[in-house]
Amino acid sequence: MRSADQFTIANKPIASIDLMEKAARAFVQSFLRDEFDPTKSVAIFCGKGNNGGDGLAAAHLLLANGYQNIKVYIINFSNKQSDDFAINLQRIDESRCKKVFINQPSELKSLKADLVIDAILGSGLNKALAGDYEELVQFINKQHKKVYAVDVPTGFFAEGKLPEVYNGIKAYKTISFQRPKINFFFPESAAATEKFEVVEIDLDEGFIQKQDAAFQLIEESDIQNILRPRKLFSHKGTYGHALIIAGNTNTMGAALLSSMACLHAGAGLTTACIPQGGLIALNTTLPEVMALPRDEYTRIEDLKKYQAIAIGPGLGTDPENEKLLESLILSKQPLIIDADALNILGEKRDLIDKLAPNTILTPHIKEFDRLFGEHESWWDRVQSAREQAKKLKIIIILKNQYTFICLPTGKVLINPTGNPAMAQGGMGDILTGIIAGFVAQRYTAEDAAILACYIHGKAGDDLAHEHFVVTASQVVRRISGEIKLLIPR
Numbered sequence: 001m002r003s004a005d006q007f008t009i010a011n012k013p014i015a016s017i018d019l020m021e022k023a024a025r026a027f028v029q030s031f032l033r034d035e036f037d038p039t040k041s042v043a044i045f046c047g048k049g050n051n052g053g054d055g056l057a058a059a060h061l062l063l064a065n066g067y068q069n070i071k072v073y074i075i076n077f078s079n080k081q082s083d084d085f086a087i088n089l090q091r092i093d094e095s096r097c098k099k100v101f102i103n104q105p106s107e108l109k110s111l112k113a114d115l116v117i118d119a120i121l122g123s124g125l126n127k128a129l130a131g132d133y134e135e136l137v138q139f140i141n142k143q144h145k146k147v148y149a150v151d152v153p154t155g156f157f158a159e160g161k162l163p164e165v166y167n168g169i170k171a172y173k174t175i176s177f178q179r180p181k182i183n184f185f186f187p188e189s190a191a192a193t194e195k196f197e198v199v200e201i202d203l204d205e206g207f208i209q210k211q212d213a214a215f216q217l218i219e220e221s222d223i224q225n226i227l228r229p230r231k232l233f234s235h236k237g238t239y240g241h242a243l244i245i246a247g248n249t250n251t252m253g254a255a256l257l258s259s260m261a262c263l264h265a266g267a268g269l270t271t272a273c274i275p276q277g278g279l280i281a282l283n284t285t286l287p288e289v290m291a292l293p294r295d296e297y298t299r300i301e302d303l304k305k306y307q308a309i310a311i312g313p314g315l316g317t318d319p320e321n322e323k324l325l326e327s328l329i330l331s332k333q334p335l336i337i338d339a340d341a342l343n344i345l346g347e348k349r350d351l352i353d354k355l356a357p358n359t360i361l362t363p364h365i366k367e368f369d370r371l372f373g374e375h376e377s378w379w380d381r382v383q384s385a386r387e388q389a390k391k392l393k394i395i396i397i398l399k400n401q402y403t404f405i406c407l408p409t410g411k412v413l414i415n416p417t418g419n420p421a422m423a424q425g426g427m428g429d430i431l432t433g434i435i436a437g438f439v440a441q442r443y444t445a446e447d448a449a450i451l452a453c454y455i456h457g458k459a460g461d462d463l464a465h466e467h468f469v470v471t472a473s474q475v476v477r478r479i480s481g482e483i484k485l486l487i488p489r
């Protein structure tokens, strides 16, 4: 993003000071949508780089919007200042805005403002906070004010490994420019900001798109480009046959949910390979699904008749299931591997190297670490998922609030849909079923993974508007409607 700033300044007819003005305008618009109350007092903390320049420009704009009680604190811990900061400082000097220079943190005794804007350090952070900066930030945090951060909370690294203990500004909301910072998608960012919003500042989009960015956020238009409508004269064979190997005595629900999700995602035929004991449940709840009783099998005949094979939800890790998984992997068919099948793989790691290209693994954090070793941070975990996906030519769907889809090309797609109301058992089972449903319909493994993650989360998001908790069964019933809404007309 920093290079996009520079490219825009160099190639678009826009001076850097004007780009800063745009950034401040975009920040203030978003701030006012949340906090339009000119009677509130606002303290704006500005460093002397461009982040601080944004803060000064924002002060101006808030005054213009009728805010009477704005006070700017200029953090004067260093002699260095950016040119655009200096220009905006002069504008503040010429205005009626109150300002005070803070030469040492101890000069701040109290903070009376209703709201705080943090523009001390932004994406220019190049080392962890220490000394005066750390002390200042601790002072601000201790005031327990509602803090809006400009672009990045002070002390938060926009990318790269995050320290175990965060010592930067704890923002209520971060208003970030043009593209979200990658580290906002990791759980560690919860210590730095409760939420974030991305605002456009008209950076050169062509340049940003051309960057070979390792990370890319999935957008609704991507989904619309991938989804295909059902064809005239098509029949169940057109949409493929999925085999879901799942369920055990106490976990038959996982098999039912997964199979149901596969049906609703549009597979032409779905067969559930479950223990005999689950047949009545299957036949009564899902009459559309065929059964392949599993008790006596350690291998499955005629695998070629299935366009998608998923294994794992509620499977159990007994030796027969180990043998079954091994025989499937050795058959060289690409699989969708989830839950207990991942746990088996974690125990029999030699099988990992034998996975067929385009196999899809869907681990959550613990399953991932069991497979590929403990990781200290999410940054490290995602880097290692990237490397493994590339090395093994497989797709790793690393599940979390934001799910990371790691592709064999080394690219990582970030799924933006999904929410905490969905944090309940069964959600992973249905994700696996949806993936199988799309693979059966002959979407590539990559496209199936993207569609499934997005649609699964979107269904949950729509339900969460009206529900405190969203169950897996509710999400399943919404999948087909969600696809219909997304499919190009």
Ligand SMILES: NC(=O)C1=CN([C@@H]2O[C@H](COP(=O)(O)OP(=O)(O)OC[C@H]3O[C@@H](n4cnc5c(N)ncnc54)[C@H](O)[C@@H]3O)[C@@H](O)[C@H]2O)[C@@H](O)CC1
Pocket: 005, 006, 009, 016, 019, 020, 021, 023, 024, 047, 048, 049, 050, 051, 052, 054, 080, 082, 120, 121, 122, 123, 124, 125, 126, 127, 128, 129, 130, 133, 150, 151, 152, 177, 201
């Ligand atoms: N023209 C541009 O480049 C644009 C930049 N924008 C703003 O500019 C920000 C980046 O500005 P800058 O590159 O000036 O960087 P910052 O304003 O984030 O920080 C600048 C200074 O902080 C120092 N610093 C870094 N880490 C430190 C630490 N731990 N302790 C003490 N000092 C430290 C640096 O040496 C540098 O002097 C963005 O976050 C955004 O707010 C926006 O105005 C959009 C346009």
